[in-house]
Amino acid sequence: MAGVPVTLKSAWRIAVIPPGHNLRVVRVDIHHLRLVVTVAETGSITAAASRLGVSQPALSAQIARIEQALGCAVFVRSRQGVALTSAGEMVVERSRSILDSVDQLVTDAAEFEHGMRPLRVGANRSPFFASLLVELEYLLPDRRITPIVDASSSVITEHLISGELDLVIVGVHSEFEQPLPAPLQEIEFIEYEPFLVAIAEDAAPPSRPLTVPDLANNAWLLPPGRPDGTDEALTNLFAAQGVKLRAPYGRQGLSDYWPYVAAGNAVALALPTYEPPIGVRVLPLAGNPIVGRRVVRWHPDRVDRSEALACARSAAAVYEAHVAAAASRYSWWNQLSDHHPRAARDLWS
Template identity: 35%
Template sequence: MQLELRHLRTLCAIADAGSLSRAAATVGVSQPALTGRLHRIETALGGQVFRRGRQGVSPTPFGLFVLSRARSVLVTVDELLTGIETESGTAGVRVGGYATPVLTGLLHRLFELPGARITVHTEYSPRLLLDLLASRRLDAATLVDYPGHELPVRPSVGVRVVATEPIAVALPAGHPLADGDEVPLARLADEDWLVTPPDGAGWPEYFYTACQEAGFAPRVRHMMTEHDMIRALVAEGRAVAPCQATLTVGTDIVVRPLTGPTLWMRHLLAWRLGGPLAHRAPELAALAAEAHRTAAADVPGLPGRLHPGGPADRPLHGGSAVTTG
């Protein structure tokens, strides 16, 4: 097998995640597929890059050498590609994120700007989006994180909090708990659940911990990221699903904030320092916050639950505080 750049990115993703399962979620493949890929890479290199253990994976001395060279190569290649785009005049503003009301609302506002030349890159994992920013393959991105799982600070990436909102649950409109303004998590102990898969940044671990605090382990029947499929299964009464409180739904689904305990999530705007949007970061954050407020205004009772004192101002892991938008 001939070693390719994607193989080097795979090794770096595994090293950053610290486990094959988390890395698989970041890369967007199954764990068995990633394990097989790693085995082929190690065979091609002629040595073991990672030690496997019960707590995850760690680089071997040989692996540390390989990883240091791999990161150097990737930085050089990314700089080359960025330079080519700049010199050829093909570089536009590159915005990424997961398909949320914040991202779609922000893009709608950006596309309306005179002379806007924007390309969009969607990714599920916030950590992967940070990697894309740090490696100069994105200029800005919308992210989410959770209390106790704050995203790590990257020296080359600026971050600002856009909004903090309660995590909600999507229920079929005819559900017995659909008429309330909120839903105690413990009342859903006997439900079948649909959750989105691990994102490498604390989800769904944060949700599972809250369920344990509420006295039960969720019975997860379905795991997926496709919004249309999630809406269809919830509307048919096949499952209930934790979701963003600003999730857009039809008349056959209701979204209610979860309580007991209340779960929180932060919407973040991140940008590449030194990138084309760095000097416009405050304005960009204001546009993202406006997009979130617009989405929240359509959810009964949600505007009054936004921006609680503590969670919104908590620093990201790594020490640097971020500014609220």
């Protein structure tokens, strides 16, 4: 097939035969990728050779053979050193990714051999989860925990279903939940979590629950990420009273928009774990019309029930600590206990 490049592959090796090549196969392996990345990092064949403990002529010849195998120039040489070509930037980026994967494989294999198993944990992005990670690393010393976060509980749960995660800690809405497919399992650790509203301090009424008429003229920040029921519940609440929800700013993370709320430009849903900054008040909604719960979900082939239960109990404790810290900023907290979240009653039985 004249003029058509041919690629030969074997484990950890790639051989490329460009059109017109003399068919002398030069193989590119993991060692060669490390050479390329080292030269790119140092910007000099001489400096890279010193770091690698080889002679400059030997490294220069090796780089030339690698470029021949790849069928492209990776570096441009000059008196000042070497610089990456456009193709070289792609090669180095891909090389780093491959090397990271290989290094992680070696680490995972060694840890697995010595009893330390990986645990991929997903959760909603929040300070609560960051605090929980500290506890989980102490609680599960034989696990190497890798966290993955997303604003949407549905996205996190999909990662669990697809096998990308082993265990997740998420908030869900009872009215908008999708059935959890077998064999995934679930433990509830917060059975009742009323949503609150963050509003500018000088626009907030006295310490009483807010109503839809109180909020009818406000612009809203919708929860970030893929919709998972929160904004639908909010829209339905307003529609039931004949009010159209205005959300001109789209989906934004409240942690990035506290100053916007403090200025009175928008309001947003909040949770009992949120500690408002100066200029913002967090108040309950009358009747608690939007309520969620928090759960631990896991795959039983990768997480023992005892581990999941320990995670749920730790999550409940960390959650309550965050609520206590936030509640110290809520002037209404001691008078309006109906708006407090509740831990699952059978979590400790």
